[in-house]
Amino acid sequence: MFTGIIEEVGSVRHFEGGELVIECSTILDDTRLGDSIAVNGVDLTVRAMDGDSLTFDLMPETFRRSNLEGLATGDALNLERSLTAATRMSGHVVRGVVETTCALASMTVEGDAIIARYQTDPEHLRYIVTKGPVCVDGVSLTVVAKDAESFSVSLVQYTQEHTNLTAREPGDRVNLETDIMARYVEQLLEERATT
Numbered sequence: 001m002f003t004g005i006i007e008e009v010g011s012v013r014h015f016e017g018g019e020l021v022i023e024c025s026t027i028l029d030d031t032r033l034g035d036s037i038a039v040n041g042v043d044l045t046v047r048a049m050d051g052d053s054l055t056f057d058l059m060p061e062t063f064r065r066s067n068l069e070g071l072a073t074g075d076a077l078n079l080e081r082s083l084t085a086a087t088r089m090s091g092h093v094v095r096g097v098v099e100t101t102c103a104l105a106s107m108t109v110e111g112d113a114i115i116a117r118y119q120t121d122p123e124h125l126r127y128i129v130t131k132g133p134v135c136v137d138g139v140s141l142t143v144v145a146k147d148a149e150s151f152s153v154s155l156v157q158y159t160q161e162h163t164n165l166t167a168r169e170p171g172d173r174v175n176l177e178t179d180i181m182a183r184y185v186e187q188l189l190e191e192r193a194t195t
Contacts, residue, residue: 001083002038003091004140006163012075018058027079036082041138041175042066043096066098067173076164078138091140092133100124101173105150117152127178135177139163
């Protein structure tokens with residue numbers, strides 16, 4: 001489990017087949033083989049590590065659901081270590097289970113913030129609510145607006161400076177994890193309606 005508060009932006013050192021090597025420094029502290037690391041919001045398991053990188057194996061399901069298949073050497077990646085019992089819970093509950101990708105539609109400057117609008121399909125948009133949480137490329141964000149085809153979030157200066165979100169261009173695919181609480185509520189209501 002994660003919070004969506006990015007600890008470091010790492011970079012792709014090597015990516016071939018299902019092997020991904022990420023150059024990083026901060027998240028190496030207290031990381032062990034077998035630990036979970038959110039990479040652009042995808043929960044991956046550390047297979048190998050050295051003094052300045054982590055290695056992960058990606059499976060076909062990861063490629064089907066996320067934007068990781070299109071990575072190239074040097075690409076920036078949002079990184080977060082998994083929660084521990086001693087971790088401060090900031091952001092929101094993030095599982096690291098990316099459901100789909102969505103496309104950046106636009107970025108608009110609004111004072112010191114940037115309003116990022118993302119287009120997604122109705123199947124996933126139904127779990128996104130205004131003023132509710134959403135996770136984009138592993139970043140915990142609050143939805144500020146929603147219409148029939150898209151949702152918008154406001155990127156504060158800290159998020160602009162400490163994630164890869166502002167490096168995206170319109171049309172770029174980002175990983176999306178909707179609010180798990182909304183999914184639970186829907187399932188419970190569906191089960192109640194059938195009993």
